[in-house]
Amino acid sequence: MRTFTFIMFLCLLCSWNGYAAREKGEIMLFPKSERAVAKSEKKYLxxxxxLNKGVLMYEVKFEEKKQWIERPASEMGKLGERSRKAGNGKIEVLKKVRVKTRGKKVVLVGFKKPLATGEIIKVTVKKIGVYERTERGDGDTWAVYQYEE
Incomplete structure (x- = not known):
């Protein structure tokens, strides 16, 4: 019981002094003239x-590829579907598959809906600046997008 109380005390102490903050950084906005002419675009994120200033997200791209998918030979392929024998009573069928690829990290500002880790959303955004991390000196920057309804 003492150990549990001590751990809870440390968690409380860390939250008071700001040690538990995940990222520290600043949003560097583009000039107003540049933000005014920025075009809106739809993105999957x-x-x-x-984060303290917004939501850290990954850009996601979907593309369709043709892949050989293995399945039991008892399941016949549809008419016109290309197939080949794979052995052990299985066949391979050539099908279109939607593949998700994860892109670079971005910061989304102005989005209020709570999300679960790994949830993908399609939003209309406008690029307004750059997020620079200050806690590490690695020079890592992320694009900042403003959420538009």
Whole structure:
């Protein structure tokens, strides 16, 4: 019981002094003239985690590829479907598959809906600046997008 109380005390202490904050950084906005002419675009974004200034997300792209998928030979392929024998009573069928690829990290500002880790959303956004991390000196920057309804 003492150990549990001590751990809870440390968690409380860390939250008071700000040690538990995930990322520290600044949003550097583009000039107003540049933000005014920025075009809106639709993007698929995958939730990663919350930041002090917004939401950290991954850009996601979907593409369709043709792949050989293995299945039991008892399941016949549809008419016109290409197939080949794979052995052990199985066949391979050539099908179109939607493949998700994860892109670079971005920060989304102005989005209020709670999201679960890994949830993918399609949103209309406008690029407004750059997020620079200050806690590490690695020079890592992320694009900042403003959420538009």
């Amino acid at each position: 995958e939730f990663y985690r919350n």
